[in-house]
Amino acid sequence: MAYNMRSVFATKSYEEHRTKRKYWYALDIITHLMLGPDHCTRSVDHAGTERDILMELKHLQFLNLLQLYFAAFYTYLRADAKLEAWCQQRALSHEYITAGIHDNINAAEATVAVTATYLIWRLTESPQWQRKIRGEIETMWLREDSSLSFLDVNDKVPSLEACLREVHRLYPASSGRAERIVPKGGHTLTGVFVPEGTIVATSVLALKSRDAQLVPFGHGGRLCLGKALAAMEIKLLIARLYLNYKMVMTDSFTAESMKQCSTHDAVPKVLNYVVKFQRVGKEF
Numbered sequence: 001m002a003y004n005m006r007s008v009f010a011t012k013s014y015e016e017h018r019t020k021r022k023y024w025y026a027l028d029i030i031t032h033l034m035l036g037p038d039h040c041t042r043s044v045d046h047a048g049t050e051r052d053i054l055m056e057l058k059h060l061q062f063l064n065l066l067q068l069y070f071a072a073f074y075t076y077l078r079a080d081a082k083l084e085a086w087c088q089q090r091a092l093s094h095e096y097i098t099a100g101i102h103d104n105i106n107a108a109e110a111t112v113a114v115t116a117t118y119l120i121w122r123l124t125e126s127p128q129w130q131r132k133i134r135g136e137i138e139t140m141w142l143r144e145d146s147s148l149s150f151l152d153v154n155d156k157v158p159s160l161e162a163c164l165r166e167v168h169r170l171y172p173a174s175s176g177r178a179e180r181i182v183p184k185g186g187h188t189l190t191g192v193f194v195p196e197g198t199i200v201a202t203s204v205l206a207l208k209s210r211d212a213q214l215v216p217f218g219h220g221g222r223l224c225l226g227k228a229l230a231a232m233e234i235k236l237l238i239a240r241l242y243l244n245y246k247m248v249m250t251d252s253f254t255a256e257s258m259k260q261c262s263t264h265d266a267v268p269k270v271l272n273y274v275v276k277f278q279r280v281g282k283e284f
Contacts, residue, residue: 111173124247168216248276
């Protein structure tokens with residue numbers, strides 16, 4: 001853990017970052033819809049009404065008990081009704097849909113690449129798993145355009161699912177630190193009392209590589225919004241490759257060179273490696 005320490009990625013002092021973090025609604029995938037122009041890819045030109053509504057809800061969460069005794073004066077209810085009305089009375093514009101898609105694709109670019117890199121590497125070391133995955137894929141029908149159906153790949157290739165989960169556990173696609181601010185009143189963490197307002201950080205790699213719990217995409221309100229898209233991209237890529245090819249090891253890398261760097265995207269030290277593709281079976 002780290003207390004009130006400046007982030008290695010920080011361009012401002014921790015006091016300024018603490019102030020900013022009070023207005024964050026997402027950790028893994030940040031969109032303009034939630035955070036406005038200062039914390040996103042700026043796919044949408046202007047901050048929307050919903051940001052103000054969510055700000056009201058966030059500021060007044062600590063007043064939940066007032067709902068029972070002073071409902072008439074409870075601002076949270078007004079904000080809640082305002083959010084409900086906003087959601088029901090307006091259509092979802094193409095601008096917002098495009099912004100959400102862009103942010104998910106851009107945010108997942110490096111993490112998908114890292115996961116695919118380690119999955120291919122470990123499968124290259126294990127030809128028996130390549131054959132098992134290929135055998136399951138070969139039982140599926142190709143679509144008219146010679147592509148594979150994601151529904152089929154997702155449902156009928158359990159070996160790929162198992163290998164992907166193990167790679168998620170061994171090589172989390174994001175590193176860095178997960179930072180939180182201790183709420184009012186403080187909190188006792190592993191026997192240590194942490195005062196309110198303290199920034200607490202822990203290693204993402206340590207959190208996500210535990211045997212007992214597999215949460216590579218976060219959980220609950222912190223669940224990565226791009227989880228489904230990332231899984232689809234990786235599974236279709238691997239299925240397509242291993243249906244037609246087998247991968248063979250080269251001497252361009254070692255286990256040491258493939259160790260993850262403690263960077264935000266947790267890339268391997270070697271940054272690139274070479275595997276040989278050998279065609280198997282019939283061509284498309």
